[in-house]
Amino acid sequence: MARRTHPHLTLPLLSSTLLLLLLLAVVGPVAAQQQGKAAPAEKKPDDSLLKRREQAVSLAQAGKLKEAEQEFCAIILDAEKSLGSEHSFTLRNWTGVANVLSMAGRPKDAEEVLRTVLKSQTKNLPAEHEDILRTRHNIANTLMALGRATEAEQELRLVLRVREKNLGAGHPDTLATRGNLATCLFRQERFDDAKVELEAALRESDRVLGSDHPQTLDICYNLALCLQSQRNFSDARIYARRAAETAKANLGESHPLALRYGALWTELQGS
Numbered sequence: 366m367a368r369r370t371h372p373h374l375t376l377p378l379l380s381s382t383l384l385l386l387l388l389l390a391v392v393g394p395v396a397a398q399q400q401g402k403a404a405p406a407e408k409k410p411d412d413s414l415l416k417r418r419e420q421a422v423s424l425a426q427a428g429k430l431k432e433a434e435q436e437f438c439a440i441i442l443d444a445e446k447s448l449g450s451e452h453s454f455t456l457r458n459w460t461g462v463a464n465v466l467s468m469a470g471r472p473k474d475a476e477e478v479l480r481t482v483l484k485s486q487t488k489n490l491p492a493e494h495e496d497i498l499r500t501r502h503n504i505a506n507t508l509m510a511l512g513r514a515t516e517a518e519q520e521l522r523l524v525l526r527v528r529e530k531n532l533g534a535g536h537p538d539t540l541a542t543r544g545n546l547a548t549c550l551f552r553q554e555r556f557d558d559a560k561v562e563l564e565a566a567l568r569e570s571d572r573v574l575g576s577d578h579p580q581t582l583d584i585c586y587n588l589a590l591c592l593q594s595q596r597n598f599s600d601a602r603i604y605a606r607r608a609a610e611t612a613k614a615n616l617g618e619s620h621p622l623a624l625r626y627g628a629l630w631t632e633l634q635g636s
Contacts, residue, residue, distance in 0.1 A: 407448075407452055407453060407454075408447075408448055408452070410444065410447070410448060410452075410454045411447070414440060414443065414444060414447075414454065417436060417439075417440050418440055418454075418457075418458060418461070420436060421433050421436035421437045421440060421458075421461060422461065424436060425461065425464060425465050425468065428468075430465050430468055430469050433461075433465050434462065434465050437458050437461045437462045437465065438462070440458050441455055441458045441459065441462070444458060450485075451485045451488075451489060453496060456482050456485060456486060456496070457496070459478060459479075459481070459482045460479070460482060460499070460500065460503060462478055463475040463476075463478040463479045463482070463503060463507075464503070466478065467506065467507060467510065472507040472510035472511050473507075473511060475503075475507045476504060476507040476508065476511065479500055479503050479504045479507065480504065482500050483497065483500045483501065483504065486500060493527045493531060495531075495538075498524045498527055498528060501520050501523060501524050502520070502521070502524050502541075502542060502545070504520055505517040505518075505520035505521045505524070505545065505549070506545065508520065509545075509548070509549055509552065514549050514552050514553050515553075517549045518546065518549045518550065518553075521542055521545055521546040521549055522546065524542050525539065525542045525543055525546060528542055534565075534569045535569040535570070535572055535573030535574075536573075537574065537580060539569075540566050540569060540570055540573075540574075540580060540584075541580070543562050543565065543566045544562075544563070544566055544580075544583070544584060544587065546562050547559045547562040547563045547566065547587060547591070548587070550562065551587075551590070551591060551594070554594075556591055556594050556595050557595075559591050560588070560591050560592070560595070563584055563587055563588040563591055564588065566584050567581065567584045567585065567588060570584055576611070577611050577615055579612075579622070582607075582608045582611055582612055582622070582626065583608075583622075585604040585605075585607050585608040586604070586605065586608040586625070586626050586629065588601075588604045589601045589602075589603075589604040589605035589608065589629060589633070590629065592604065593605075593629075593633065593636070598633060598636040601633055601636075602630070602633045602634065602636075605626065605629045605630040605633050606630050608626040608629075608630070609623070609626040609627045609629070609630035610630075612626050612627075613626075613627065
């Protein structure tokens with residue numbers, strides 16, 4: 366939640382040429398859709414495409430962004446040939462590209478990619494489809510990175526409302542959306558509103574995922590940060606200690622999360 370706690374990443378930028386290629390790849394509508402006909406049932410991607418996507422995701426997670434970019438780009442071009450430019454698999458790989466762009470410190474380019482994806486999805490899917498919600502959630506993240514917190518909040522509240530209705534308040538995706546909404550409110554220095562969302566998220570996460578689940582601990586950590594910003598140090602220490610000690614016990618004292626949570630706990634002990 367607090368940007369001071371997250372290390373700055375210096376990562377390679379993606380080529381504008383390949384970004385343009387990807388942007389152009391998804392624009393053209395299917396003829397049947399232009400004529401107002403129902404789209405045919407989607408063909409399943411073959412196993413080789415699915416495996417390549419897994420590899421691209423792994424590359425991105427490992428921080429090998431240039432390699433991930435190239436693989437996602439190649440997958441999209443091949444998927445277009447066999448499945449079509451507006452197939453859900455093709456569009457999901459677009460989302461992979463947008464995630465890589467965000468990781469590379471290019472949120473504006475990521476937003477453009479995601480809005481192109483959303484435009485295609487909204488033509489073919491109902492408004493509450495999870496693919497659309499996932500794209501809106503990702504757009505909100507890019508808007509936050511661009512400092513457009515009010516717009517991000519609007520997107521997140523829309524996604525949260527639908528996910529609560531369709532998935533339930535304790536579903537991990539719903540909790541992730543509520544957590545991001547809290548972060549958005551925090552960045553607007555609306556600490557009381559952020560605290561309300563985090564407390565609601567923690568109740569559900571404790572109930573559904575368990576008290577020592579990583580997502581629960583992250584909520585505890587963010588709640589401690591929020592309380593610290595309100596200068597409520599006594600309550601902040603409660604949640605910071607819980608996050609730090611549980612992460613240390615479950616993940617080991619040298620794990621990055623244990624170190625992050627432990628740093629806040631140490632800081633608050635001096636408050």
